[in-house]
Amino acid sequence: MYVDGVAILARGIAARGPAGIVFANLDLRVEPGALAVVAGPAGTGRTSLLLALSGRLPLITGYLDVSGHVLPAQAKAVRQLILPARLRPGYELENKHRVREAIMERRLIxxxxxxxxxxALDKVRIAPDRTALIDELHPAERLLLAVALTVAAEPAGILVDDVDAGLPMSARAQVWAGLREVTRTGMTVLASATDPPSGDVELIPLPAREPDRPTKVLDLQEEVTR
Known part of the structure; x- marks a missing residue:
């Protein structure tokens, strides 16, 4: 398996949720095939940023390009490039399904x-009992199963929210190792965590640093002419 991973360029992006601004004045660059980790405490907009980078949450300002697709105008194309493996809340494996049922459902969809x-299961180094309920799997194996089911479709990028939530250190290491294996296919992994791993990751810290001066909003024409 080899895929062309997504590249992302963002300048001065901001988004608003029901409770107000969730992140602002954020610049970032993600290279194809990177393990990019949005890191910060709860409530700093980690999930919202994953949604925005994948065309699932509109920006209120800034410039965002995903592999040549400029958002929000080309959000639909970006959503097809980047698929969620886990996003909280609302996008997780059904605990009361058996592993074989989750696999069959993904094959049909x-x-x-x-x-x-x-x-894909071999890539993330798990061999789950297919007769077991999802809820019976170890949390690390449950997360890696969700990753494998998404990777099997060979998207250009995947989203993995709250990687370290509820996991002991040894299990975190297993999950991060599995995600690094995914990037070796060329696929871009966009993840979020409270405590990011060390090593070869592209770190996106939140909350975003306040700029020394007001951020200028870049429009498409200005970006093209640079």
Missing amino acids: SGVSERSIDA
Whole structure:
């Protein structure tokens, strides 16, 4: 398996949620095939940023380009490039399904083959009991199963929210190792965590640093002419 991962460029982006501004004045660059980790305490907009970078939350200002697709105008194309493996709340495996049922459902929805799913499970180094309930799996194995089911469709990028939530250190290491294996296919991994891993990650810290002067909003024409 090899895919062309997404590249992301953002300048001065901001987004608003029901309770107000969730992040603002944020600049970032993510290279194709990177493990990019949005890191910060709860309430700093980690999930909202993942949603925005994947075309699922509109920006109120700033410039955002995902592999040549400028948001918000081309958000639909970006949503097809970047698929969620886990986003909280609302996008997780159903705990009362059995592993085999989750696999069958993903095959029906995504049209992926059993062989592709087996290869993705091998990639993240798990072999879950297919008769077990999702809720019976270890949290690390449950998360990596969600990752594998998404990777099997070979998107250009995946979203993995709250990687370290509820995991002991040894289990966190297992999950981060699995995500690094995914990036070796060329796929871009956009993750969020309270405590990011060390090493070869592209760190996106939140809350965003306040700029020394007001951030200028870049429009598409200005970006093209640079």
